Amino acid sequence: TVVETPLTEFLKAGGAAKCLTLRVTETHxxxxxxxxxxxxxxxxxxxxxxxxxxxxxxxxxxxxGGSFQVVNFSLGAQRLDTSAAEVKVSAPDLVVMADIMGQLIDLGAVSASEQTIDATLAPVTQAGVAADDFYATTIYPTEIAVAGEWIKVQGQRMDGAIAVTQTDTGAIAKCKLLRDLQVGESVVVGSEGIRTKRNTTTIKKVATEEFSFMGAGVSSERRVELVVEQIAWDLRQIRDRGGKVAVVAGPVVIHTGGSKHLNQLIREGYVHALLGGNAIAVHDIEQSLMGTSLGVDMQRGISVHGGHRHHLKAINTIRRCGSIANAVEQGVLQSGVMYECVKHNVPFSLAGSIRDDGPLPDTQMDLVAAQADYARLIEGSDLILMLSSMLHSIGVGNMTPAGVKMVCIDINPAVVTKLSDRGSIESIGVVTDVGLFLSLLVQQLNKLTGQYGG
Ligand SMILES: NC(=O)c1ccc[n+]([C@@H]2O[C@H](COP(=O)([O-])OP(=O)(O)OC[C@H]3O[C@@H](n4cnc5c(N)ncnc54)[C@H](O)[C@@H]3O)[C@@H](O)[C@H]2O)c1
Structure with missing residues (x-):
């Protein structure tokens, strides 16, 4: 069929035409x-x-390196309605296509093909090592197709592989760290038969607005107060319905005078697990035993004579007792964050680092074991409060699935951005001093207690 197209207007507007011929008699x-x-x-x-x-x-x-054609787009009619789109993706070869598809799956795209294509599996032939093109997991709930059925991947976390084992009742898929892969399992490779679920509600917008405001470094005190009010409300609701809150805390909490507020949160049942490093515990114990944090008198704000030895003395004392819990039991440690944890049965995990002095006997210097301990403690959390520890907060962020609300407090906007901007709608960042934040938070919680009872 010959189709004629007038080109005059097109050429006037600066267009150009080229003639291509195709011999239709040629054998294909x-x-x-x-x-x-x-x-x-x-x-x-x-x-x-x-x-x-x-x-x-x-x-x-x-x-x-691909190209697209939007085949269909149906825009939601009302503000809260969802939209749907079908996009045809083309790529010069299979490798480029697999790479693009892998990224699109992470964004929540699913294959529009009528029939379900099974995920491609490759056996694990060496313990702790996956086939080269293994699919790297994200924080989003993921499903894979096995024998035409979609199955949910268990233990969702980022930076893992999907390990599949066959049982009598069917296939089981789990997110596993590479080091935990076993011979006899298979891992998902490529990008076929994988789908992730994204909850793109408008919360993202609220959180982003809130966050970009803070991130711009122009957050007024009133603005911080509003965010704190929301967080206090969340904490109160979670506690009242028997939910779980994990706190990740760095030593700055102690230096900024935030420990009395954190103590109150633990005492009043708002904290259900505490994660941190050697330093938070060392400085907290130093403050309890000697009234200083890194040698600085916490009441007067000045360095005391011989204070530089205080944190080592604190470590030495706990080492003599054998553990923090023993020190509490023996009456050696009588106040502070670690004391409140022991007294109120709040489990804690202290993960070691190259910077650590001592360390305290409770600090886990085997990092693989420390990571496993962290993962166990944050399991089932509704909210994770990350208080001024970049190292430990990023570690926790990497093992937290989507759906868990994360609240990151740091004085450095870049750190808050890094922690909040993991594509998860549930993250809130507050750029402020952690001591101030904790004091505002406790004030808000006290207000709620005044209104609704303890
Ligand atoms: N004596 C020791 O054993 C010792 C001492 C220090 C650190 N460490 C260890 O080193 C590792 C890293 O330590 P880290 O987590 O403290 O360091 P980090 O650098 O990972 O995090 C500290 C964070 O606190 C933020 N910050 C600073 N002042 C603040 C304020 N007033 N309000 C809010 N945020 C503020 C910083 O911007 C930074 O992001 C940890 O494992 C820790 O236990 C050990």
């Missing part, structure tokens, strides 16, 4: 180049425009 040979071109159609659903998801998807395709 599949050229090796043409056969390499790959295309897939993906389906997207959610608040595609206001969450910016559709832009990110299209940018990902182009940046990855």
């Amino acid at each position: 040979h599949e050229s090796p180049q043409a056969s390499k071109i790959q295309s897939r159609t993906i389906h997207l659903e959610g608040h595609l425009l206001d969450s910016g998801l559709v832009n990110r998807v299209l940018d990902t395709i182009v940046a990855g």
Whole structure:
């Protein structure tokens, strides 16, 4: 069929035309180049425009070396309605396609093909090592297709592989760290038969606005107070319904005078696990035993004579007792964050680092064991409060699945950005002094207690 197209207007507007001919009588040979071109159609659903998801998807395709055609886009009619889109993705070869598809899956895209394509599995042949093109997991709930059925991946976390084992009742898929892979399991490779679920609600918008305001370094005191009010409300609700809050804390909490507030949170049942390093415990114990934090008198704010030895004396005392719990039991340690944890049965984990003095007998210097301990303690958390420890907060962030609300407090906007901007809608960042934050938080909680009882 010959289709005629008038070009005059087009040329006037600066366009150009080129004539290409195709001999239709030629016998058709599949050229090796043409056969390499790959295309897939993906389906997207959610608040595609206001969450910016559709832009990110299209940018990902182009940046990855592919091209796209939006086949279908149905825009939600009302503000809260979701939109849906079908996008045809093309890539010059299978490798580029697999790379693009892997990234699109992480953004929540699913294959639009009618029939379910099973995930590709490769056996683990060496313990602790996966096949080269293993799928790296994200924080988002993930499902894989095995024998035509979608199964949920258990133990969701980022930076793992999906290990699949066959049992009498069917296949089981689990997120596993590479080091935990066993011979006899298989891992998911490539990008077929994998889908992730994203909850692109408008909360993202609220959190982002809140956060960018803070991140811009122009957060008024009133603005911080508003965020604190919301966090206090969340803590109160979680406690009242028997939920779980984990706190990650660095030594700055002690230096800034925040420990009395953290003590109150522990005493009043708002904290259900405490994670940190050697330093938070050392400085907390130093403050309890000698009234100083790194040799600085906490009442007068000045260095005391011989104070530089205080943190070592604190470590020495606990080493003599054998553990922090023993020191509490023996009446040696009578106040502070670690004391309150022991007294109120709040489990804690202290993970070691190269900077540590001592360390305290409770500090776990085997980092693989410390990571496992952290993962165990944050399991089932509704909210994680990250108080001024970049190292430990990032460690915890990496092992936390989507759906857990994370509240990051740090004085450095860059740290808050790093912690909050993990694509999860549930993160809130507050750029402020941690001592001030804790004091405001406790004030708000006291207010709620005044209104609703203890
Ligand atoms: N004596 C010791 O054994 C000792 C001493 C220090 C640190 N350490 C260890 O080193 C590791 C890293 O320590 P870290 O977690 O303290 O360091 P980090 O650098 O990872 O985090 C400290 C964070 O606190 C923030 N900060 C500083 N002042 C603040 C304030 N007033 N309000 C809010 N945020 C503030 C910083 O911006 C930074 O992000 C830990 O494992 C720790 O236990 C050990």
